[in-house]
Amino acid sequence: MPLIAKIIVALVALMHLYILWFEMFAWTTRGPKVFKSLDRDLFEPTKTLAANQGLYNGFLAAGLLWSLLIGDPVWQINVALCFLIFVAVAGIYGAATAERRIFFVQALPALLGIAALLI
Numbered sequence: 001m002p003l004i005a006k007i008i009v010a011l012v013a014l015m016h017l018y019i020l021w022f023e024m025f026a027w028t029t030r031g032p033k034v035f036k037s038l039d040r041d042l043f044e045p046t047k048t049l050a051a052n053q054g055l056y057n058g059f060l061a062a063g064l065l066w067s068l069l070i071g072d073p074v075w076q077i078n079v080a081l082c083f084l085i086f087v088a089v090a091g092i093y094g095a096a097t098a099e100r101r102i103f104f105v106q107a108l109p110a111l112l113g114i115a116a117l118l119i
Helices: 003-025 027-034 047-069 073-097 101-118
Strands: none
Touching: 003 027, 003 047, 003 073, 003 101, 027 047, 047 073, 073 101
């Protein structure tokens, strides 16, 4: 895997670890500051749902980090591509259904990683 692709994969993984922390442990404290368009009263009743989403983001991060540890170069790229595609689809869906900036925060870095792997 090219070095630039490894760096992008690592950065996307770190971003998803941050999202895990945010959604699982800081939803009610930092959530209202990040999602200002939502009523503050929604964060407490939705913290279990957010924690569930955070767990899924952790799985994405785990898959991306795992890809960096695979010794076989073909499998390393295949696994990284698989998880980057998952991230890109989630980001595109989030941008279409929740907030447009999700595309730039989540989908675009994954798409750049996919491009770095395929070039």
